[in-house]
Amino acid sequence: MIEDKNPQRTSLAQLGEFGLIEHLTKNFDVTQESTLKSIGDDAAVLDFKDKKVVVSTDLLIEGVHFDLAYMPLKHLGYKSVVVNLSDICAMNARPTQITVSVAVSNRFPLEALEELFEGITHAAKEYKVDVIGGDTTSSQKGLIISITAIGEADEDEIVYRNGAKQTDLLVVTGDIGAAYMGLQVLEREKQVFQVNPNSQPDLDMYSYLIERQLKPEARKDVRTLLHALEIKPTSMIDISDGLSSEIIHICKQSKVGCNLYEDKLPLDPQFISTCEEFNIDSTTVAINGGEDYELLFTIDINDFDKIKGNPNFSVIGHMADESEGINLVTRANTQIPLKARGWDALSE
């Protein structure tokens, strides 16, 4: 346990649980029409009328999912909300509410929790979701964040993982791999700092990668973009564990195969140069590195013209008969079976 030696800091015990909840949640506005009753009772009350309700939940643990050595608490609060909203976006639904539960060991002063909740509040405002409930308690070790996200959609708008057809095209939003390389840069800086605490890192040349790792965004805009293009994906998933892992999910649940083309992968120039610097194969990172929070989806081949040339979307492959398997087609035009290595395996 790290002793708190700063006398200006407020210990959590001074406030007590109810005082703490009241203090931390006082900045939460209610903006959603569907929120009838927010924080302050045994439960929140919501009214979705004729909409369907979409629910997802995630648990984030210090030392497992994040490292406070390079993750500022404000960013962590923001990212915790975003990763949950990303799941709602991956259903083609509109995020509307979240609950936020936090457990902290008493090495955290009130000011640390305030910073965390500042990030949470910022994300809630940015994504226009109401914080409708939660729990604040102590932990034996470290910081634990549990968020449940709720969204709404018409029944015919909702996109599942299991609707891909073997003639569909495979599409990804934005670019991929950058969040993983951002983590590598931060890990390296942490080690440099441990050796020389006076080092002044110059991270300008990695700014995009670091932002992708520390302050990712959920692709809330994709629902609107696709709606405007009159495209309804046949299947959709968000890229949290890595592209190959998510492709395999879609293929297994839709009972189809897939060919993913190496030369179609959307990579940022900063990502490519940093992979070279770290002497890591960019394709390996792009398909296995996680935490990009982009959306991966399949569309009917007849929708190709609607999406062609659109800077938001990259067609990276096509689905196939299940018997063809799930493959990466390399630049040299050889087929390699895709494996789900995912974020966990890579980080080991």
Add this chain to the structure above:
Amino acid sequence: MIEDKNPQRTSLAQLGEFGLIEHLTKNFDVTQESTLKSIGDDAAVLDFKDKKVVVSTDLLIEGVHFDLAYMPLKHLGYKSVVVNLSDICAMNARPTQITVSVAVSNRFPLEALEELFEGITHAAKEYKVDVIGGDTTSSQKGLIISITAIGEADEDEIVYRNGAKQTDLLVVTGDIGAAYMGLQVLEREKQVFQVNPNSQPDLDMYSYLIERQLKPEARKDVRTLLHALEIKPTSMIDISDGLSSEIIHICKQSKVGCNLYEDKLPLDPQFISTCEEFNIDSTTVAINGGEDYELLFTIDINDFDKIKGNPNFSVIGHMADESEGINLVTRANTQIPLKARGWDALSE
């Protein structure tokens, strides 16, 4: 970290996260009409039609909320669900779904998680709620359980904390204080066991108290009972932190005062005799001990005849003008202001 020396046990790493989730959730049936899509996609999809949706969440941390020294994992799984459903019942709503997230350190073998999920599954079946999502991950220390409960109700059925009127009666279900004394008995046995690991405790005379601590039930039946009596409470809350703390919540949110009568508190005979044995004042425990998960509510005084003599309910006081304050009226007929000590304070 406790090394796992039993070779028959399965380590969590062998299964991997996806295998683990699949393995643990395979016994979850979908029985609620409102569950359109359960586990297996980015999010669950629910349809509440014209009902309102009620949402509550809780975080349970080993060493803070439970002690595995005397809390069997199966009971812990059951109780984790129950404490969340109790919040839904306290809104006079019907619990329908839960999400369950669990983080464990790798000292837990698969068999331990199976036991925990056995309890969760049992509670889900008993209370007819669908487990629609969750997350399974590793922790740095101990076991962490995060549950979000969802329920439904018509808008005019929902009961908030803020509707008590100054002429209302204060009513509690069941009896109170027993869960706290159950904890005292278990703590004492733990200490005896630490001194003499071969001791064979005879806990028969505390069976009710221990059951109240280890296997509490949510008062799902109260909604039906009140409906049959044609009573709609004016305010309601569940007793998780202790009677006095919950009375203060209702009074503050409803802007009323209250007189609670010591001689009306519903106490079980086993509770009274154990308080005597432990030389603890039974009234102090009854009003400050938490975790009873009974419901506390206020009713219009004109509904008194409907509830009089009903074994499920005890009228324990009456509300008053806010200026009268919140008081305990003792057997000696003196008024003492009620303080919110709650469960945390008592356990220190």
